[in-house]
Every structure is written in C-alpha cells, then in structure tokens.
Amino acid sequence: MKDNREAAERRDEPQIQKATFEISVKFQQNSTWQGQILWAEKNLRQNFRSVLEMLRLMDEGLTSGITGKAISWYPEE
Numbered sequence: 001m002k003d004n005r006e007a008a009e010r011r012d013e014p015q016i017q018k019a020t021f022e023i024s025v026k027f028q029q030n031s032t033w034q035g036q037i038l039w040a041e042k043n044l045r046q047n048f049r050s051v052l053e054m055l056r057l058m059d060e061g062l063t064s065g066i067t068g069k070a071i072s073w074y075p076e077e
Helices: 002-012 051-063
Strands: 021-029 032-039 044-048
Touching (some): 021 051, 032 051
Antiparallel strands (some): 021 032, 032 044
C-alpha cells in the first residue's frame, strides 16, 4: 500500500520541464549582458538586451507559454 501512495503522490507533482539554451554574450554594457540565445530543441534564436530579458526567454521556454512580455520567442501575430 505504501508504494501505491507514493506513486499517487508522484503523479500529483508537476512535471519538470527541461530545455537546452546556448547563450552567446556579444557585449557587456550598463552592468548587464547583450547577446543572443538559442533554444536548441526548437532551433529558435532571439537577441536579448539584458540578463533579465535572457532569463525571461529561458523561463518562457521552460513553461512553454507565450507570456505577452516585451520580448518573446514568437513574433506577435
């Protein structure tokens, strides 16, 4: 019974998303990075103007959702 309970608890846990990003830092200005990020699984590239933008892109890739932020992997339609 203990095994069944543990298996049920594992099913209720959110699935961990994994993604591979290649980051190319081109410049370092204003105490932050500017460069390009590649989302390897989808073969998408996007320029970023700050570390915060880069992290938002990575977060969007992990949550697989379009968040409506100023920068996105997908162009606005």
